[in-house]
Amino acid sequence: MSDATIVITRPVGDEKILTDLLHHHGYRVIHEPLTSIYLNHTLRQELHHALMDEPDAVIVTSRHAVQALSLLSDLRDPFLICVGEATARVAYSLGFTRVSVAGGNAQKLIGSIGDSYDADSRFLYLSGEHVRVDMDAALTAKDMHVQRLALYEAIASEQLSDILIEHLRRTQIDAVTFLSQRTAHIFTELLAKAGMNKSVAHLQGFCLSASVAEPLQSSPWKSIHITREATLASLLECVNNVFER
DSSP, X not given: OOOOEEEEOOOTTSXXXXXXXXXXXXXXXXXXXXXXXXXXXXXXXXXXXXHHTOOSEEEEOSHHHHHHHHHHOOOOOSOEEESSHHXXXXXXXXXXXXXXXXXXXXXXXXXXXXXXXXXXOEEEEEEESOOXXXXXXXXXTTTOEEEEEEEEEEEEOSSOOHHHHHHHHTTOOOEEEESSHHHHHHHHHHHHHTTOGGGGGGOEEEESSHHHHGGGGGSOOSEEEEOSSSSHHHHHHHHHHHHOO
């Protein structure tokens, strides 16, 4: 087991599973949320009308989209297509009764929908304000109809916490984890804002994909690691391969 200190950059409420996994393997964890989630209450009526229009399915690509749906609507019987198991578990826990899982990432979800639905199928796509994969365009290219509602927004932090900056100055952090390209962008920008760019020279960066890692390339990280798969289990495996070898 390792005693390395690892930073988790997920929003408040999203960090627990990864924190527990890392703690179980002996790592110390610092939670530095780089975004805060805000619900868009103004879309309540539009969401209601969209659901009453009875789409073939409702696409959700994050737990926040499911949570927003549960808060803005009392309906629990729309058919949900969830991007992965974690999102599906949240849906079940919130009382949704018809839930399917597709692939584990957005590209596999698009492929699964293309294989399972005919042209002219209609979907309601619930997302955040910022998305990396253009689900609308991908499904429209398959002659399907998609209505997207951005039910929440992940607002970027304006600065790194004083505690994290002090840990960086004292070289008391060994690694930072990134699960999205946007959080990698935010971290890079906030490091520059704090004048701490060089502090990553002794840090390991762990990313869920090559695209997530792209914003980190402009900084002198000790090493940047890409997980084998875009899962928390693969992220933990990647961390262990570095710190327990």
